[in-house]
Each structure stands twice: as C-alpha cells, then as structure tokens.
Amino acid sequence: MLLTGLLMGGLLLAPPAHGQQAPLIESAETVPATDQWLSPGDRLQVRLVSQSGARVTFLNGQPLLELDPTLTQGKRGIYQATYVVQPGDTLHDRPIRFQFVTPDSVIATAQSKSLVRFLNPNEPQLALTRGDLAYLNYGLGEDRLGGAKLGYLDSLVMLHLTGRVGKQYRVQLSQTQTAWVPQEVVRLLPPGGFAPTSLTGSWSVQGDSLVDYVRVPLTARLPYRSQLLTEPSRLVVDIYGATSNTNWITQRDGLQELGDVTYEQLEPDVFRMVLHLRHRQSWGYHISYRGNTLEIRVKRPPQKLRLRGLVVAVDAGHGGTNVGATGASGAREKDLTLAIALQLRQELQRAGAQVLMTRETDATVDNGDRVRQLRRLNPDVLVSIHVNSSGSATVRGTSTYYRYVAFRPLSVALYEQMRETGLPGFGNVGSFNFGLNGPTEYPNALVETAFVSNPEDEKLLTSPEFQQRMARAMRTGLEQFLKHSRAKGPRGWLLGQSAR
Ligand SMILES: [Zn+2]
Incomplete structure (x- = not known):
C-alpha cells in the first residue's frame, strides 16, 4: 500500500509548488535503516520508494538512481544511491533529507528516520570498556546467540571507534583490522585523546604456586585477542596498537605449563605473542590488566588427573x-x-x-x-x-x-x-x-x-x-x-x- 509522505513517521512532505502534484512517498531510509556513524571512506547507502520517473536527490544534490525493473522483480519507483564519505564532510546526528526536484524547483522533501553522523578523523572518538564481561564481536550478526564473539576484554581497555551501526560501534583495532563492540559495554570519552598505541616493554615470565604467567608492560590498556591452538598446544595473543620494544624476555623459575615464549610484529601495529604449552590438553587461561601491564595467567593441569579432588x-x-x-x-x-x-x-x-x-x-x-x-x-x-x-x-x-x-x-x-x-x-x-x-x-x-x-x-x-x-x-x-x-x-x- 502506498502512503503519502505526510502519513509516514519521519517523512516530511513540503507543500507542493504551484501547479505541481506532490509525489507519493512510500519510504525513504538509510540502508541499513538504523542510526550510523561513518568515517571518511565509508559508504552511506540510501533507498527511497515512490512513483516512477521522479528526480530525487540527497545530501548536496547527489542524485538517486531509479532501479531497473529487472533488479526489483518488476517493481518500479525504487531509488538508491551510495555516497562515499569524504574528508571534511560534517553531519551531526541528522536525518538524511531527500528532495524531489524539477528543473526549476524542489517540489517535495522527505527525510530518514535514522540519524547519521560523519566522524571527524582529526578528533578520534575514544571509549573505555566497562563491566566485567566486555567483549568484541567479529561483525554485526544478530542471530539468536548474538553477534559472533571475538573474545572478552578486561575493563578500562581503550578503544578507537570509527563507526557505528545501530547499537554497535566499530572498533579500529589496527590499520587493517576492525571489530564491533556493543554500546552497553563501553563508555564514550570526550574528544581530545590520542588513538591508543604503545611500545611493549620487556616481558616477565614466571610461575607462582598456582599458575604460570606472562606480563607485558604497556603504556595504555590496548585491546587484544587470543586463540588457543592445538598440536602443538599453544596460546596466541595479539595486542592491537602495540609495537615491539621488547629487549628481552626473562624466564624465571617455577614455570610448569609455559614452554618457549616468542613474539613477532605481525603488522606495524599488531604485536603477536606465541606461548607454547607443555601439555597436550590446555586447562585454560585468563587475560587481564594490572595497571597498564597485560597479564596472561596460564593454568596448569590439575595436580591429579582424576575425579577425586577435581x-x-x-x-x-x-x-x-x-x-x-x-x-x-x-x-x-x-x-x-x-x-x-x-x-x-x-x-x-x-x-x-x-x-x-x-x-x-x-x-x-x-x-x-x-x-x-x-x-x-x-x-x-x-x-x-x-x-x-x-x-x-x-x-x-x-x-x-x-x-x-x-x-x-x-x-x-x-x-x-x-x-x-x-x-x-x-x-x-x-x-x-x-x-x-x-x-x-x-x-x-x-x-x-x-x-x-x-x-x-x-x-x-x-x-x-x-x-x-x-x-x-x-x-x-x-x-x-x-x-x-x-x-x-x-x-x-x-x-x-x-x-x-
Ligand atoms: Zn536450553
């Protein structure tokens, strides 16, 4: 059913110019139809459904194209456009406005329900993780179990946000890697901070009476991810925004589970730690910060591998x-x-x-x-x-x-x-x-x-x-x-x- 623009929430229909029939507007939205933050280079996508044959523009006169019926199962009047955000573009949580134009006037306007912000890369938007179950997602999946989780983060980890879609922010982990973080596990910081980076200090690798651990001094609580791999058993931890300045790795007494520990600089701003484990079966690990020092606690197998006492x-x-x-x-x-x-x-x-x-x-x-x-x-x-x-x-x-x-x-x-x-x-x-x-x-x-x-x-x-x-x-x-x-x-x- 077609609705006039006046009846649609979020759509605004200007009075028609003299002698012009106002077009019927079924919908006018961003794609996806949710609030967004975009950085230079990101794509703003819009779709509008109205009568066939109209001339529609958005932003500063960018035209929307009416899709060929072969792309729309025969339906006419579907208009789309993509705009790549440019450096210097500004938009502060505004709806996207659409104009129906004739050669000499604007005969109607409409606007999206969702609000769009263009981020200024010269003022990095930073945030800190909060709570004890903060986590990153790989993408924007919203199935029954939520977006696929990339891993947990400690609290007060500093994240550089470069986008938002609905209730998730995009996190710039490194120059080439991004992830997503749910709104409810971060607190936004006021402008003025630097995107988080750090050199790595010299590690301490040690065992106490309960666990083995590795400590890596950093100057900021950087985001990280980890993966436990098998055959051979090893724990791989990537720290984002970190660059090696590790001059040595002190391996002290008391280690029971950690074998060789090494690192490599995977990318200019991705520091990878590889911790070899001595047992075929890993019994788990925990990553957290003490101050700005990343601490990886590696569990040992239970003393006796039997149910009694487990x-x-x-x-x-x-x-x-x-x-x-x-x-x-x-x-x-x-x-x-x-x-x-x-x-x-x-x-x-x-x-x-x-x-x-x-x-x-x-x-x-x-x-x-x-x-x-x-x-x-x-x-x-x-x-x-x-x-x-x-x-x-x-x-x-x-x-x-x-x-x-x-x-x-x-x-x-x-x-x-x-x-x-x-x-x-x-x-x-x-x-x-x-x-x-x-x-x-x-x-x-x-x-x-x-x-x-x-x-x-x-x-x-x-x-x-x-x-x-x-x-x-x-x-x-x-x-x-x-x-x-x-x-x-x-x-x-x-x-x-x-x-x-
Ligand atoms: Zn169940």
Missing part, C-alpha cells in the same frame, strides 16, 4: 521464569536440566569431586551472571546441561558443543558416553557461540542431552532412571577426558572413536 562446575540450563523448551506432553527444559544436573552432582560427589552448581533450585539465573560466578569460582572444568528442541518432531538424538577447539576433547568424550546410553548421535558441534562456552578459563562443554520436541526422546528425558543413566554417562565422559589429558602422543584417537 572441582567440577555443573550448569543446569534455564530455570525460574526462563522455562526453555517444552515437549508435546508438557515436559519443561528447566525441570529436566535441573533433575539431570542434580543426578550428575551426586555421581560426581560419589567419585570424590567437588561440585559447583550454577543453580540447585528452580531459580532464575541470567547467563551473564552464571559466567561471572564461574569465572570467580574458577572451577577446573564445566559441563552445561540443556535439552534440545526442533521444529520437526522426528529430529532426535544427543549432541555436545564447544567454542574453542582446545576444549573439544571434553565435548567429544561427553558425546561418546552420551551415545553409549542408546541415544542416537545428533553431532559434536564446534565454534558454538553460546555464553557458557565463552570463558577461556577452564575447559567447558554444553551437552544438549536429547530433543524434548521428539516424543521418544521426551519419554527418556522425563524418566528418572534414564536421567541417572545420562548423569552416569557424563561422569564417565569426564573420566575419559581426564584419561585423554594424561595420555601422550597425538589426540587423533578421540576423533577416530567418534567417527565409529
């Missing part, structure tokens, strides 16, 4: 007002996960493990709070229990999920054992962007026990005997993971088993 966190998914999925016969995910988690706690305690529960009643606990609590309690390992659901009632089976490949062996071991219960395998899924798989501080895995949306699976999920069987399977899975951690040699055998 600190195992067990997470019962959902709870309270967050019911989760529901089955055809009424089984609720939050009840099933709690029942299985309580069984697992009993199994683990019987084996001598110390169990930390994210909830032990029907309580509402936010996933962010679970992550905060777990990072503080610092378990050796985490198992998160959920129940799967599908739009198709025929889909069934068990599956496990990991975010970081170094923690995959845990999820594979759990998967193997869950299949031993007789449940069909639905799969072992990696790079999973789920909040509780996000922490790097301990190996973690998500177990989607079975599908509550499948009648057969639902029956098993609600059976106390089968719940116990699944709990036992997870305990055995943890034991297998510990066994795998003890073993030497390549770790292919785990994958071989899962391909059975």
Whole structure:
C-alpha cells in the first residue's frame, strides 16, 4: 500500500509548488535503516520508494538512481544511491533529507528516520570498556546467540571507534583490522585523546604456586585477542596498537605449563605473542590488566588427573521464569536440566569431586551472571546441561558443543558416553557461540542431552532412571577426558572413536 509522505513517521512532505502534484512517498531510509556513524571512506547507502520517473536527490544534490525493473522483480519507483564519505564532510546526528526536484524547483522533501553522523578523523572518538564481561564481536550478526564473539576484554581497555551501526560501534583495532563492540559495554570519552598505541616493554615470565604467567608492560590498556591452538598446544595473543620494544624476555623459575615464549610484529601495529604449552590438553587461561601491564595467567593441569579432588562446575540450563523448551506432553527444559544436573552432582560427589552448581533450585539465573560466578569460582572444568528442541518432531538424538577447539576433547568424550546410553548421535558441534562456552578459563562443554520436541526422546528425558543413566554417562565422559589429558602422543584417537 502506498502512503503519502505526510502519513509516514519521519517523512516530511513540503507543500507542493504551484501547479505541481506532490509525489507519493512510500519510504525513504538509510540502508541499513538504523542510526550510523561513518568515517571518511565509508559508504552511506540510501533507498527511497515512490512513483516512477521522479528526480530525487540527497545530501548536496547527489542524485538517486531509479532501479531497473529487472533488479526489483518488476517493481518500479525504487531509488538508491551510495555516497562515499569524504574528508571534511560534517553531519551531526541528522536525518538524511531527500528532495524531489524539477528543473526549476524542489517540489517535495522527505527525510530518514535514522540519524547519521560523519566522524571527524582529526578528533578520534575514544571509549573505555566497562563491566566485567566486555567483549568484541567479529561483525554485526544478530542471530539468536548474538553477534559472533571475538573474545572478552578486561575493563578500562581503550578503544578507537570509527563507526557505528545501530547499537554497535566499530572498533579500529589496527590499520587493517576492525571489530564491533556493543554500546552497553563501553563508555564514550570526550574528544581530545590520542588513538591508543604503545611500545611493549620487556616481558616477565614466571610461575607462582598456582599458575604460570606472562606480563607485558604497556603504556595504555590496548585491546587484544587470543586463540588457543592445538598440536602443538599453544596460546596466541595479539595486542592491537602495540609495537615491539621488547629487549628481552626473562624466564624465571617455577614455570610448569609455559614452554618457549616468542613474539613477532605481525603488522606495524599488531604485536603477536606465541606461548607454547607443555601439555597436550590446555586447562585454560585468563587475560587481564594490572595497571597498564597485560597479564596472561596460564593454568596448569590439575595436580591429579582424576575425579577425586577435581572441582567440577555443573550448569543446569534455564530455570525460574526462563522455562526453555517444552515437549508435546508438557515436559519443561528447566525441570529436566535441573533433575539431570542434580543426578550428575551426586555421581560426581560419589567419585570424590567437588561440585559447583550454577543453580540447585528452580531459580532464575541470567547467563551473564552464571559466567561471572564461574569465572570467580574458577572451577577446573564445566559441563552445561540443556535439552534440545526442533521444529520437526522426528529430529532426535544427543549432541555436545564447544567454542574453542582446545576444549573439544571434553565435548567429544561427553558425546561418546552420551551415545553409549542408546541415544542416537545428533553431532559434536564446534565454534558454538553460546555464553557458557565463552570463558577461556577452564575447559567447558554444553551437552544438549536429547530433543524434548521428539516424543521418544521426551519419554527418556522425563524418566528418572534414564536421567541417572545420562548423569552416569557424563561422569564417565569426564573420566575419559581426564584419561585423554594424561595420555601422550597425538589426540587423533578421540576423533577416530567418534567417527565409529
Ligand atoms: Zn536450553
């Protein structure tokens, strides 16, 4: 349906010039249709839908082109334009105005609902991360699990913002790399600061009674990212805006997990640290700042690789007002996960493990709070229990999920054992962007026990005997993971088993 400009929120229709019929305007927006900050070189895209054959301009007389019907499935009257922001352009959170013109007058105007700002690169927009769960995203994805996370950052890390789309800012990490940060985890700084850079000082590499750590003195809290790689086991940390001035790396006594530590200057402003680990299985790490010194704490394997004495966190998914999925016969995910988690706690305690529960009643606990609590309690390992659901009632089976490949062996071991219960395998899924798989501080895995949306699976999920069987399977899975951690040699055998 066509609406006149007057009826559309955000559209303004000027009175028609004498003798001219005002055009009908269906929509006039930026693409994407959300508030934006743009830097020189960025593209401002606009789209307007009106009658065919009009002459429309925006900004300072830039024309919009009416798209050929072959590009619009036959629809006429769709106009688009791209404007590349130039140095010196200014626009301060304004709507984009469109003019309908004839050779001698403007007959109508319209404006976007979204507001646009052109940033001045001579006044870098800086921001500091805030809170204990600040993170960067790779891009602007907005699926169910949020944008794909690049990693967590400590608080008070200084970021150089060069753009904004809706509720995310674009971060200039280095000359060639960008990321995105959600509005709610940063605080904007007033103008006048320099884009953050630093030379690196000489490292200190040391072990105390609990962990190994590397400290790199910087003059500002720069953003960083990290990746735990396997075969060989190593931790790679990139610091953005950092340039090497490291004259030596002091490797002191007491190291148990760190082997060789090296660096390279990947780009003029990207400093890469490579920390080789001595064990095949990493038990996690934590990156934070002490003042402006970047500190990487690398965990050692537990003293004894057995359940007795191990600190195992067990997470019962959902709870309270967050019911989760529901089955055809009424089984609720939050009840099933709690029942299985309580069984697992009993199994683990019987084996001598110390169990930390994210909830032990029907309580509402936010996933962010679970992550905060777990990072503080610092378990050796985490198992998160959920129940799967599908739009198709025929889909069934068990599956496990990991975010970081170094923690995959845990999820594979759990998967193997869950299949031993007789449940069909639905799969072992990696790079999973789920909040509780996000922490790097301990190996973690998500177990989607079975599908509550499948009648057969639902029956098993609600059976106390089968719940116990699944709990036992997870305990055995943890034991297998510990066994795998003890073993030497390549770790292919785990994958071989899962391909059975
Ligand atoms: Zn769930």
